[in-house]
Amino acid sequence: MNAEPKYKDVKFFLIFIAFASAFNYYLSYENIRLNGYLALTYTLDTLQGWAAWWAMRSIVIYLDRTMPYEQNLIKRITVQFLVTTFVGMLIITALTEICAFIIKGRSATLSFYTFDLFIVFIWFMVMNGIYIGMHFYHQWNASETSRHEDKKLKATGFYVKQGKQDLQLPFEEILGFYSEEGFTYVQTTSERTFLSDRSMDKVEQLIPAELFFRLNRKYILHRNAVIGFKRVGDGKLEINTRAAGNIPDWIPVSRLRAVPFKRWFQLEEN
Template sequence: MTMFKKYLGKFNDWALCLVLIPLINTINYHLTYSKITWDWYTYTTYFIDTATGFICWWLIRKTIDYLDKKIPYEEALGKRLMIQLISTTLIVQGFIILSTESINFLFGEGPIPIEFYTYNLFIFFIWILVLNGIYIGIYFYVEWKNTKLLREKDKELRQKGFEVLFGKTIKNIDFENISLFYVADGITYLKTNQNRDYSLDISLNQIKLKLPEELFFRINRKFIINRHFILGYKKEINGKLLVNLDKGQIEMQDQIISRITAPEFKRWFSTPALHN
């Protein structure tokens, strides 16, 4: 599933554009012409312009979809916004010029007025910005909503702590007192800040579901690590990351994060944790 589909979620942008594109075209007609006579010629050009609008919207949508895979917002926001605005503008304006010149060549009776290149293309540029703004707004709204839900869930989890079996009794360990969960020799362990280990009878996959996501991250198959145990990270070859751990707290080697997991980790690590 692409990032584009993730942040749109259940939002039906197809339905939005079925309404928005004809509306934009109608506004353009009133901005372009002081007096409109609705005859067969006007209806024909209106239909062609509306169809062109849908194609332009589709081009913007596909460009954003492509950029979501190559340059996600969370990796380089400024760079992504600049590339998105420039690329959608060039692609859409190029298509409008090419299609207009082609239609005029086939059915026109003279050259296209210079106003098309000075006034009309400027109006189209404004609408390109509007459509970009809609999709950028959708992304950040969904991100804000998901973050809010996640923090509410994490806050509830943090009040409970993590249950371990200590002898014949069940003990709750505060999440702030847990440095990591790890697997060694096929056994899963919890390690506290005091360097004490508790064996667990569940897998890391099951443990992850019981943890506040803002505090813990599964960096690879063997380790789920608490945020406070991570000092930072640096880039390695092939897009991998080397995570620097707090050696003064627990003696443990720095860990490698794969290229696939790296974007998610950077997004997680850059998001501030809640405080009780």
């Protein structure tokens, strides 16, 4: 699974980390002087933050592929917090030490380890919380979008793609659906055939049950496509259809599906 598209986060975190760097200065120093040294140190701190965040983001996306939240929520959150925080703080520590030796010729001050890293740890907790929130918001939004699309689909018709076009087929123009070599096709009353990007199981969920019936694993037919049926022994049926395209004249129905079919077919007479 490619997890990255759900995180529309780059612009947000570039601004967020720049703000966090400024806020850290506010917490760390009582008297802040606006000069070249402040601009230099602020720029370096922000660049370090961006580097650590990018590593964190890469880890989160990797975990989305290898350890999805749905498999084990507690384990995933725990591993994400521990690994991203450790790697992020390690990057910031290493870059801070390098900058200290380059600028001052000595190691970072003790306060960096006793105070600054503690603040960095808190920021990583906050960022992890944001990423977890983004994930569940994405899940909720995708669920709502799918629900609205399904509701719209059931109310209007079935959507198919033909080249670059999206077409809506009214249910009255659909004879049925059939599966062939793993693909799902839509057969219309005008003997046109369309390829659907949905499985037969998904199609069955999206179409009105009062109009369509799943005869077997291969065929779903509209009520108007069914002429009648005959009993063939052992409770099984054969359905006589208005054949078109790859929909044959007769389609077998198992004993388990026979009773539900007869109830569906005779609904208008009951």
